[in-house]
Amino acid sequence: MSAETAVSVQKTKSKYPRSIPFIIGNEAAERFSFYGMRSILVIFLVNQFYNPTHNPALTTVAQAKANADTHFFVALAYSLPFVGGLVADWFTGKYRIILNISIVYCIGHLFLALFDNNLDMFTAGLVLIAIGAGGIKSCVSANVGDQFDASNQDLLSKVYGWFYFSINAGSVISTILIPWVYEAYGAKWAFGIPGVLMALATIIFFSGRKLYVRVPPAGVNKDNFVFISLYALFHAGQKQKGQSLLDVAKAKHDPEKVEGVKAVYRVIMVFFFALAFWAVWDQNLSEWVLQADTMNREINLGFTKFTMLAGQVQTFNPVFLLIFIPIFNYWIYPALDKMGLKTTPLRRLGFGLFLTALSFAIIAWIQSLIDHGAHPSIWWQILAYVVLSAAEVLVSITGLEYAYTHSPKSMKSTMTAIWLLVVALGNLITGAVNKNISNHGFLEKYMIGANYYWFFVGFVSIFTVAFMIISPRLKEHNYITAAEEGKIVADTNNL
Known part of the structure; x- marks a missing residue:
């Protein structure tokens, strides 16, 4: 290979966007916070609120209450990405909604650590975390793709590999560490550490603000x-023979x-x-x-x-x-x-x-x-x-x-x-x-x-x-x- 060819190859070699480390670091810390909190949630609810005396007669009902709370929390967290994605695409853009909702996320974690003796306030914290986790879920992974253009598209699959590795790394580490912290130091520390990690996730994301490619909101797409x-649905009466119901919308x-x-x-x-x-x-x-x-x-x-x-x-x-x-x-x-x-x-x-x-x-x-x-x-x-x-x-x-x-x-x-x-x-x-x-x-x-x-x-x-x-x-x-x-x-x- 001639020196001129080597220089040409070097010039055209794909480079990772400088914003990527901030996005992956943010994701790893956020997933640590979410799965760390979840790893002890159901046991905490039973032991702290629903059966603190460990009465065998209350076991079935106490566990059912804790399980119900946990599944309703997850249901809320996974129903909100649809809303978060629409708001980001139509009105705010991904950066603003990720940053603003992450602050709500942090407040939710703070509630869990502070109000471990108050069920109503603890539940409010769970709602805030569900809003935070759900609100940003559909935006974070899409934000990864936004950072790439035609010059480095070939690196996109590798970056998503690291992105999903960070998700699982955060999950594995937190589910090993947080139950041990709960056992050794109690609920405040066990819920507080995921809160600290979520705050760190927000700081990491904010630190890369000058490097992100920001796709502007496109307005309401009807x-x-x-x-x-x-x-x-509302014009079903206009359906012609041989048409499907949706053909009316054409x-x-x-x-x-x-x-x-x-x-x-x-x-x-x-x-x-x-x-x-x-x-x-x-x-x-x-x-x-x-x-x-x-x-x-x-x-x-x-x-x-x-x-x-x-x-x-x-x-x-x-x-x-x-x-x-x-x-x-x-x-x-x-x-x-x-x-x-x-x-x-x-x-x-x-x-x-x-x-x-x-x-x-x-x-x-x-x-x-x-x-x-x-x-x-x-x-x-x-x-x-x-x-x-x-x-x-x-x-x-x-x-x-x-x-x-x-x-x-x-x-x-x-x-x-x-x-x-x-x-x-x-x-x-x-x-x-x-x-x-x-x-x-x-x-x-x-x-x-x-x-x-x-x-x-x-x-x-x-x-x-x-x-x-x-x-x-x-x-x-x-x-x-x-x-x-x-x-x-x-x-x-x-x-």
């Missing part, structure tokens, strides 16, 4: 999912965008079945933690022996997830494809739902042992985490892939927001079940001990069977494949 759907809205909304509804049909997964997944951060508290948590590795805290067991989920993602992508999927068992997204989703039910069957069996006075090893729950983490790869990651490939470019952000709404709705269902139990409703006598988990095994199983029956009949349109085929046709015509 050719979106909400406006098109509402127009079609009279006022861009026909291409209306077709995009049709694609969104096709994907929502698939998302409906993922609802069963999200109704149970978050229980590994709440109900499973309470179960772990009653188990033998001694870990004997031969060369060392230690006892895990109940809140630390959930660390296995992100650990197994990081292990399974490359195993599925680079070994299991290709191996099955070579055997002629095509691993289509819908097949992955179906098997993922089956594994979800299986993981809860393990948990239900563990609980039945506990109900009969046994003290089973935590290794059995770790086995359930193995199965649930595999299910998460098959359902959650595949669901996001399906949403991306089966929606047009103009609707991809909408699909991500709707996916998060499915997470919220799943938690809302589980929260409602626990609320009914805590209020001595009709479910209480049927949901004692292991029966609680067997109920959700049945719940997921029904969705799994229905999905296997209906999925072959679902209409699919892969926009990525169609675009590639269109390009091939165009290139052929140009020969």
